[in-house]
Amino acid sequence: MADGGGTRGHEESGQPALVRFEQVSKRFGDVAAVDALTLDIRQGEFFALLGPSGCGKTTLLRLLAGFEAPNEGRILLDGDDIGGVPPHHRPVNMMFQSYALFPHLTVEGNVGFGLRQEKVGRRERRERVAEMLALVKLQGFGKRRVGQLSGGERQRVALARSLIKRPRVLLLDEPLAALDKKLRAETQFELMELQRNLGTTFVIVTHDQEEAMIVSDRIAVMNQGRLVQVAEPAEIYERPNSRWAADFLGEVTLIEGYLNEDGTLATRLGPLRVGAGTAKTDDKVWLALRPEKLRMSAERPAADGLNTAAGIVFEVGYRGDLSLYKVQLADRSLMKVALANTSARGKAQFAVKDVVWLSWPRDTGVLLTD
């Protein structure tokens, strides 16, 4: 279950891993924060560790930075075991969730701190700090005190500080969590651009599914110290490998059923036509349907070969660009449907208690066995 997607992706690229976790475990008391986890991160990719709070994603990052030591397993960087290397000798840098800027230093002092540790000369230090500040669009901020900066500016200083030593891997611990939504969206694109231009490997920890999907090349979905699925964002969204992954990333409706001999799915809504899957006949499976892939109409759709179900609109969640509907079906179960509000008036197309027909083609949705 763990990393089917990841292994497949690895073979496709053919690149050696920059970072490799080998059977790594980390326990705090009786709790295993990271549980026998194996994972490869490739050179130059934007990699996201995604999961609910307490899933072990931050611990994984701290293991890589060297703030925690694994109880078992090895962590390799460029093929070398870095287990015994203290944090101040690791060629990785971290951007902290709280930013952890030094309040007694100026912006320049903060950004240049890493170079000062390497005894880089004053002149070169000043040049590289200016270069870094320009990169994060903070020219002219060098002499300011950290306390005089806004939240967004602090975030940039923290980013510049963690990049100035040109780390092999940049670790980002919830880097955008403290920003408001609008600024966060802008900064996400800036981060992607920065990563593309620098070519540095970025590993980001986030609990925000949307953020992980937007910024990263690959996502590792974690739960309870284990990997659930490692794959590209679209792969995880369209082909989740378990009900948990499907439910964690985006909205989904799960319909329980058994495969019939003729390939249809026996459910409480009657037989449904489904795409070919790996499941065997008589296995208990779940059909996962994304809300935006369903069609909803007032009349029964005429086309053949569609799955259809009648229901009553139970709830409408208006979101501006689209509306999320919960439709109650004959068996009293609820199905989630998302429709874009395309009409000129922009209002939701259906109202509560409207009788509606849902329909979807045969190959919509995924059959999950887990």
Added chain:
Amino acid sequence: MSATIKSERSWGKRAVVLLPYLWLAIFFLAPFAIVLKISLSQTAIAQPPYVPVFDLASGWQDLQDFFARLTLDGYRLIGSDPIYLFSYLKSLQIAGVSTAILLLIGYPIGYGIARSPRGLQPLLVMLVVLPFWTSFLIRVYAWINILQRDGLLNDVLMRLHIIHEPAAWLASDTAIYIGIVYSYLPFMVLPLYATLEKMDETLLEAAADLGAPRARAFWQVTMPLSLPGAAAGTLLCFIPIMGEFVIPDLLGGSRTLMIGQTLWTEFFFNRDWPVASAIAVALLALLVLPILLYERLQRRQLERFR
């Protein structure tokens, strides 16, 4: 309507703001004015032992007469007799050296408490404050007992064969330093602990991440961030030690005169209230600088963490 409510509220607010000023006026400014006035008077064999006496009931002419009889004689005496200058310098020396010792001992203690497990910290802080539960005088007398010729200190040192005959600890500067450092240690430890405890530990992780080993992270991050606490502790100790009387009087020798003792002698022994008051005023003038410094530091601190 709303205007009246607003003005009433602001009156209430003003009254609240006024309270500390009122407090200062009654308990600081008024006594200081009295001391200042006495320092400008002349000794007299009378009750009270100085002239002129300020009398509100007297007329305009008497009031003018009163101001005409004020004199700077007390200050002139302080300036002319070197004993006063020596007392000031002695106080400065004792306060300076003991504050330095306090800083050296207090910093590791404050740091240690701040780095202990969270649950243990209140207990450790309480242990630092615990001596205050016993009277200050009793604790200083206990030191006489420890430091005397057949006291605990000599006993221990001789049993350990560090010294072979009892040393005279009492009536020396050493005894004063021991007494002062012991008594003032909590005033150094507590502000240091308070600043160190507030420090975000991820700052040290950030320093390590950027390539600073532990020792360098201490000098480049922990130390500068604890400076406000160190400054507060330093001034909190230095200022009262300057005027310390009890400890040098009980533990020090007759040859060491701190300014507090000189003042006491003038006041109780010579019954020279004007000179005693002049000494007090001069001491205050000497301490105004560090006190203002302390005030500024505190304000800066507030601004930084706002």
